[in-house]
Amino acid sequence: MSILEIFMPALSSTMTEGKIVSWVKSPGDKVEKGETVVVVESDKADMDVESFYEGYLAHILVPAGETAPVGAAIALLAETEAEIETAKSMAQNQGTASTTIAAKSPTTTAAVVGQTADTTTAAAQNGSTKNSGRIVASPRARKLAKELKVDLASISGSGPYGRIIAEDVEAASGKASTKVAPATPVAPAVPSFAQPTPAPAPTTTAVPGQVVPLTTLQNAVARNMVASLSVPVIHVGYNITTDALDQLYKQIKSKGVTMTALLAKAVAVTLQKHPLINSNYSDQGIVYPSSINIAIAVAMDDGGLITPVLQNADQLDIYSLSRSWKSLVERARTKKLQPEEYSTGTFTISNLGMFGVDRFDAILPPGQGSILAVGASRPQVVATADGMLGIKQQMQVNITCDHRIIYGAQAAAFLQDLAKLIETNPQSLTM
Numbered sequence: 001m002s003i004l005e006i007f008m009p010a011l012s013s014t015m016t017e018g019k020i021v022s023w024v025k026s027p028g029d030k031v032e033k034g035e036t037v038v039v040v041e042s043d044k045a046d047m048d049v050e051s052f053y054e055g056y057l058a059h060i061l062v063p064a065g066e067t068a069p070v071g072a073a074i075a076l077l078a079e080t081e082a083e084i085e086t087a088k089s090m091a092q093n094q095g096t097a098s099t100t101i102a103a104k105s106p107t108t109t110a111a112v113v114g115q116t117a118d119t120t121t122a123a124a125q126n127g128s129t130k131n132s133g134r135i136v137a138s139p140r141a142r143k144l145a146k147e148l149k150v151d152l153a154s155i156s157g158s159g160p161y162g163r164i165i166a167e168d169v170e171a172a173s174g175k176a177s178t179k180v181a182p183a184t185p186v187a188p189a190v191p192s193f194a195q196p197t198p199a200p201a202p203t204t205t206a207v208p209g210q211v212v213p214l215t216t217l218q219n220a221v222a223r224n225m226v227a228s229l230s231v232p233v234i235h236v237g238y239n240i241t242t243d244a245l246d247q248l249y250k251q252i253k254s255k256g257v258t259m260t261a262l263l264a265k266a267v268a269v270t271l272q273k274h275p276l277i278n279s280n281y282s283d284q285g286i287v288y289p290s291s292i293n294i295a296i297a298v299a300m301d302d303g304g305l306i307t308p309v310l311q312n313a314d315q316l317d318i319y320s321l322s323r324s325w326k327s328l329v330e331r332a333r334t335k336k337l338q339p340e341e342y343s344t345g346t347f348t349i350s351n352l353g354m355f356g357v358d359r360f361d362a363i364l365p366p367g368q369g370s371i372l373a374v375g376a377s378r379p380q381v382v383a384t385a386d387g388m389l390g391i392k393q394q395m396q397v398n399i400t401c402d403h404r405i406i407y408g409a410q411a412a413a414f415l416q417d418l419a420k421l422i423e424t425n426p427q428s429l430t431m
Helices: 081-099 139-148 166-173 216-228 243-255 259-273 318-333 408-424 426-430
Strands: 003-007 017-023 036-041 046-050 055-060 067-069 073-078 113-115 233-241 280-282 285-287 294-296 347-351 370-374 378-383 389-402
Touching: 003 081, 017 216, 036 073, 055 081, 073 081, 139 166, 233 408, 243 259, 243 389, 243 408, 243 426, 259 294, 259 318, 259 347, 259 408, 259 426, 389 408, 408 426
Parallel strands: 294 347, 347 370
Antiparallel strands: 003 073, 003 113, 017 036, 017 067, 036 046, 055 073, 233 389, 280 285, 370 389, 378 389
């Protein structure tokens, strides 16, 4: 007899518990190897969890809507149909606590099914792509591998902790990346600075006097904010004239270009000249990432916050960058982002200008050295070079930096170059 346990997976390095969104399979259903069994809400997204074994879902220990710590058993899987009743009896007699195996390392990612036998309790203890013959890959990567007839065993994963992602499969097949979505997704683009349009306010069902528990996403944000308190930071502000950028946006927005993409591109290009602003602190020294990945804060409808990442933003053309951003926002709001799409940022932009906010200071995200707060672009009376007065569109940006590695002069030099690019040469962003 072999009764298997389905464990709560660690879908990100910071995840300590997960919430069951829904069970795809019901007790008694046949489960194939690699088939989705349950949908789990991690700290930032809803993820399909696959089975690494074939069998029958015998008993659900954690029903939909409830949470469980990483590594805890959430269901029992019987090897044969005849063993379903035995598994149910085990669950009723022993309870969840006795069937729970010690929590796995956060690097197990999708390896969520393990036997109760000692030989498999140690499975998936490291973050390599192959654990005891198992292949750790995202559901999208597995589906794509079948379509393109690519052997996952021959691929080295580039995702978090060696996980195989869709781009790895595409690279192995020689197929161009399909990550960029069509140019007309549902999600709205961030509007021009000159015409800010507030996004819908988060809906809430709170009743006065009631205490509403934090969602998994809100708990993750809270943990990150507390961690940020231990970092000494410096704030530096700068006024940037946006007339030239607004004019460029009007010329190319019909081609699907968003103002957010233009701003991200401008920041990424400027970071090429200021790699220190793109770095982060570690106990070993200053970490200089190998790429410029721009994370941009997006408010969720349930009141949470997530930062989709435009990877290699300095290398993509503005049109591809805009399509990619639209796709990221759409999937972020439906909680369909993969971990590598929200956890790999090297520099963050937070734009509250669309709400009419003039200025604000953003909180530094853990693991990054800088975050840029963008205010609204408004007409301002300014002195011109010839000594006259004129009206110009200006926005204030404030950068928050880790003062252990980035000082005021370095932050100011970055903002100065960013302003020069936006004010005098925004056309270069389309090249």
